[in-house]
Amino acid sequence: MAVDQLAPPPAVPGIPLLGNALPMMGDVQGFLVDTYRRMGPVFQVRALNQSFVIMAGESANRFLIEHGEAVFTSAESFGGLDQQFNMRVHVLRGRPHRHLRKQLAAGVSRDLLAARWDDVMAVTDRTLRSWEGDPALPVVDRFQRLAADQLSIAFTGASSAARFEQLRSAFELVLDATITGKWPRAVLRWPAHRRARAEILAFAREALEQRAQHPTGGPADLLDRALAATDENGQPYPPEVRAGMALQGYFAGINTVAYLYSFMLYALLRHPEVLDRVRAEVDAGGPLTFERLRDMPALHGLVLETLRVYPPAPGSARTVTKAFDFEGFRIEQGRRVIVAASVPHLLPEHFPEPERFDIDRDFAAARKASVYAPFSVGGHTCLGAGMTEVLAVATMATLVRRLTVELPRPERPLRITATPGPNPGKRFKVAVSSRQEQADYST
Numbered sequence: 001m002a003v004d005q006l007a008p009p010p011a012v013p014g015i016p017l018l019g020n021a022l023p024m025m026g027d028v029q030g031f032l033v034d035t036y037r038r039m040g041p042v043f044q045v046r047a048l049n050q051s052f053v054i055m056a057g058e059s060a061n062r063f064l065i066e067h068g069e070a071v072f073t074s075a076e077s078f079g080g081l082d083q084q085f086n087m088r089v090h091v092l093r094g095r096p097h098r099h100l101r102k103q104l105a106a107g108v109s110r111d112l113l114a115a116r117w118d119d120v121m122a123v124t125d126r127t128l129r130s131w132e133g134d135p136a137l138p139v140v141d142r143f144q145r146l147a148a149d150q151l152s153i154a155f156t157g158a159s160s161a162a163r164f165e166q167l168r169s170a171f172e173l174v175l176d177a178t179i180t181g182k183w184p185r186a187v188l189r190w191p192a193h194r195r196a197r198a199e200i201l202a203f204a205r206e207a208l209e210q211r212a213q214h215p216t217g218g219p220a221d222l223l224d225r226a227l228a229a230t231d232e233n234g235q236p237y238p239p240e241v242r243a244g245m246a247l248q249g250y251f252a253g254i255n256t257v258a259y260l261y262s263f264m265l266y267a268l269l270r271h272p273e274v275l276d277r278v279r280a281e282v283d284a285g286g287p288l289t290f291e292r293l294r295d296m297p298a299l300h301g302l303v304l305e306t307l308r309v310y311p312p313a314p315g316s317a318r319t320v321t322k323a324f325d326f327e328g329f330r331i332e333q334g335r336r337v338i339v340a341a342s343v344p345h346l347l348p349e350h351f352p353e354p355e356r357f358d359i360d361r362d363f364a365a366a367r368k369a370s371v372y373a374p375f376s377v378g379g380h381t382c383l384g385a386g387m388t389e390v391l392a393v394a395t396m397a398t399l400v401r402r403l404t405v406e407l408p409r410p411e412r413p414l415r416i417t418a419t420p421g422p423n424p425g426k427r428f429k430v431a432v433s434s435r436q437e438q439a440d441y442s443t
């Protein structure tokens with residue numbers, strides 16, 4: 001080592017063979033925050049046979065914004081999605097990335113959601129009513145199905161329910177094999193996965209062909225944008241890249257949005273005073289129109305506070321292309337890094353009394369300073385943030401208006417599991433009944 005070269009970041013003690021795998025597969029956000037407090041803004045963790053450098057805290061978020069493009073690639077983390085489904089916005093860099101991002105952004109915008117509002121609300125209402133009478137509803141699974149349908153209707157005008165199982169299992173397996181390292185990459189050669197992958201690719205191809213032959217004449221949605229898209233040199237994208245664009249919303253949204261809904265429901269059940277305020281806000285007006293949802297401060301506060309305390313995607317996974325120094329340590333080329341963008345959410349210097357669930361927090365300054373970052377920061381920041389926030393308000397508004405929900409075993413603590421992102425897990429079940437005293441509003 002050269003005399004003036006900095007040392008590598010300190011390693012977090014772990015157990016033989018597994019390293020830090022157990023906390024990383026459980027409440028990963030809690031583990032990252034605790035370790036940041038003990039060890040500072042940069043440290044190394046080991047999970048099974050993989051090792052990662054974790055960068056966390058305000059300076060890490062700033063670093064990702066200012067230097068991410070120069071020193072990182074996402075190819076190793078997200079390359080599997082590109083190879084398997086041609087979803088390449090995550091792995092592109094520079095001009096080609098900015099160009100494709102712009103084309104996708106138009107196809108997943110809040111405006112598109114506004115244009116399809118009645119259809120999205122109809123499926124939301126119908127789905128939530130179908131839960132009535134279930135004494136042990138598996139929350140995450142049901143919200144994944146609902147999120148897939150809502151996103152599919154917004155992006156394409158049609159339901160994806162017939163393909164839900166393939167979409168969920170194939171995307172989760174790719175993430176678990178490429179990002180979390182839970183499975184070796186060889187699982188992607190399993191016949192069952194190959195079959196699901198072929199069906200998903202055919203589903204996207206057919207949806208595009210159908211749209212090309214029968215334009216809707218309605219607002220340009222993700223399918224229209226994918227069909228019309230050209231690359232940064234004005235050349236048409238190959239058909240497989242268009243199919244990847246059409247699939248992007250399912251991949252990015254099914255789990256993350258469902259995890260957010262699940263944590264929001266948990267927060268409402270744990271904080272009855274918040275439920276009362278949200279319900280009063282929903283009951284105070286008429287139908288849940290797109291315009292009305294803009295003016296629901298308690299519900300907006302619930303969405304933002306849930307994303308603060310329970311971020312469904314708490315980090316950005318990268319590989320170092322050019323060695324750099326960070327906070328007094330050397331991070332070598334080739335190292336895998338996770339920028340734990342949501343760690344500041346639980347630090348008192350940024351959020352006073354961070355353990356208090358408070359829907360009245362003012363997030364404006366924290367957003368500006370990039371210490372509130374549930375959708376990450378920098379050039380690859382989430383494109384679905386706007387749509388997600390509106391959908392989350394609408395879904396919870398409909399739920400509290402229609403249903404009464406209870407925890408069958410309130411004494412049981414929430415056990416967060418990270419497969420592939422942090423979520424309340426399969427054991428999170430609720431008893432659902434119709435809300436008797438609901439006001440009679442037609443949506």
Ligand code: HEM
Pocket residue numbers: 074089090091101104108151248249250252253256257260311312313314315316317374375376377379380381382383384385387388
């Ligand atoms: C609660 C919901 C969601 C959360 C927490 C979330 C979180 C994130 C995060 C943290 C990233 C950055 C990944 C990275 O840095 O490598 C990201 C990227 C992205 N998200 Fe989301 N997301 C959500 C929903 C959605 C939805 C509904 C869409 C719909 C299309 C979407 C589309 C995207 C896309 C296209 C990117 C890649 C952007 C790029 O690489 O330039 N997300 N998301």
